[in-house]
Amino acid sequence: MSTTTPGASAPAAESRADSIAATPATSPATAFTRLHQTIAPWVRSHPERLALVDAERSLRYGELDGAIAGTARALAALGVRGGDRVVLVTENCVGCAVLILALSALDAWAVPVNARLSQSEIGNIVEHAGARVALYLDGAHAEAREHGLARGAQPAQWPHVGRLLVGAVNAAAVPEPVEPAARDQVAALIYTTGTTGASKGVMLTHANMMFIGRSNRAQGRVQPGDRVYGVLPMSHVYGLSVLLVGPLSNGATVFYEARFRPETLARALAEQQLTVLHGVPALYAKLIEWSRAQATPLRAPALRMAQSGGAPLTETLKAAFESSFGIVLNNGYGMTETSPTVCQTRVESPRADCSVGPVVPEVEIRLGDPLPDGSGELLVRGPNVMKGYYRRPDLTAQVIDADGWLHTGDLARIDADGAVFIVGRSKEIIIHSGFNVYPEEVEQSINAFPAVLQSAVVGRAVEGNEEVVAFVEVRAGMALDPAALRAFLREQLSPYKIPHEVRVVEHLPAAPSGKILKAKLREMLAAAG
Structure with missing residues (x-):
């Protein structure tokens, strides 16, 4: 099962901190080589449109360009260089998004870490990444503040980020080489096992992340002017892709929320006229359960697109959601190592079952070593596949073969119409x-x-x-x-x-x-x- 091969490579990078909004070429797919550049069309065409909103601040597209440039200068003044890894201990907020984009402008790597991790887990990530510095976003996030204070970080106030604590600069940190090509330069280092085992950092390039934005646009999953609810943590690849890359590269507005509360989401759906909602199945289950327990109907007058991912969706939950909201709950499959999207049900072809849909355009899939029941390990190849595991070439070689196929470890079957069903983890049978x-x-x-x-x-x-x-x-x-x-x-x-x-x-x-x-x-x- 395959689609067309990726397009031509983009021109050389422009990463100066004072030149954020590069002039786009005719084709958005080839105009940019860095993540922060993708806001340029909206800075120019819709400067008054809200880009990022949280409980404390908001930025319009016309302001976001300057916010990124100013924050990049603040990072450079700390001593952050191209190829440095910078750990961001945070919950979802405007400041986190600005920092990730400012690091892109410096060719540094963003290492977003959820503030709810333990001290030891965060310490392991800081050490393994060889971080130049760790930033702890304060504001309403008590856990981030406590982590920063415990590690001796000093308080600061940055105009477009807000209150934060700045850790000591690691003079021994060695920067990685800066690569001109988007497919080679790392944008984000995402740790997949910080909560359950030894550190394993996934290197996602600018090309990986920008592909997700392009894919969302091509499939109509996010459109200019959409209003997107942002509660999935950006420290996880699902949240990073659908609450930062997808919306900002396509001219949408994101309403960030640090923690999921069903009553808060129910109110936002009605009052903020949300048009796009992303969540894991547990989020939808608890929202519907709250509605039933409170005898409060769920109102979402503007909602046009709802997406589930991150865990298996059940037919019971899908039916309950669709009965409550009157729109289809789309399903998808991905993993951190694929930025994350591999398969998605099509907006124009809704399904009644819980298939994760066909493979997305530009990505290839196949089954390796089929079992007697027709299932097999899902293999993936395409512009979404990670650069590798940081400082672990041995682990990288175990999962990406010589032909570029990523061995996911997930068992799947593929129906005659191309629909993919995930049936389990090969190690969890x-x-x-x-x-x-x-x-x-x-x-x-x-x-x-x-x-x-x-x-x-x-x-x-x-x-x-x-x-x-x-x-x-x-x-x-x-x-x-x-x-x-x-x-x-x-x-x-x-x-x-x-x-x-x-x-x-x-x-x-x-x-x-x-x-x-x-x-x-x-x-x-x-x-x-």
Whole structure:
């Protein structure tokens, strides 16, 4: 399954801090070599349009150009150079977006880190990245302030960023070479395992990120003048792509929110006339659950596009969303290593099932080593694939082969019409009595039970076998009847797929992005013996 190959390379980079809004060429696809340059058409044509909004400040496109230039000068005065890595400890806010774009103007690498990580996790990232400096965005973000104070950072006030704490400049930091080509120069270093294991930094280039903006435009997922809700953390690649790159390169407005609260989102949908909404399934589930518990209908008079990603979507949740809002909930698939988009359902061809849709234009996919059921590991090649893992060429070589195919580790099947279905992680398959059990399939069935808000299924090793164990988060005001759940599952699943044990938990452990941390659940099982 493939589409056309990527277009020609772009001209040499213009990265001076005082020359942000480069004059675009005729074709937006080839006009820019750096991320910050993509706002140029909107600075010129719509200077009065709001670009970035949060609870404390807002910037119009005509102001954003100067904000980036001024912030780049402030960073340069600290000693930040091209090729330096700069850690940003923050929640979503205007200041974070400005800093990422200002680092682009200096050819430095942005390393956004969620303030909700622990001290040790942030310390590991700072050390592994060889950061020149760490910035802790203060404002309303108490965790970022506490991290900065604990590491001896000094308070400052930058005009377009707001209050922040500035860490000590690391004189020993060695800058990476600055590469003229967008496909070679790193824009962002995203750490994928800071919450669950050893540091692993994904190098995403300017070309990787700008491809996502171009893809969003080509598919009509974001349009000039759209009003986008920004609660997915920009420290995660999903949030970075759809709440910064996509909107700003396409002339939209982003309303940043630091933390998800269903009542805040419900109010924003109605009052801010939001037109585009992105979220993980847990966000949509909790929004609908809040609406039911409060007996408050959800109003979104301007909403035209809703997208789910980051975790498996269930048919029950998709149907509930579409019943509540009267529009299609689109689905997609990606990963940090692919910037992140690989597949998306098409806006013009809505689906009733939970396929993640066909591969996006300019990207190729295929299945490696198909299993008897027709599924196989999904392989990806295209302009979205990362440069590699920072300082880990060995890990890079394990996942990107000599022909440029990224081995995702995800198992998928591809229907005759090109629709892709993700059936599980190759490392998460549970082998029970010789049969393969895909956790996502079991979770889909459990989540369809009325009392279940969300679930996660993992394997537990026992003598000569592996058991299926389900962790379940129950809807507010309801109780789970285990016997009724098992009777329900017997109608949905083969006997070997039905969980040996169902454990009710108050909240499933989740990363700041909303993704359920199954490693934590396995640790809980191990601790319980």
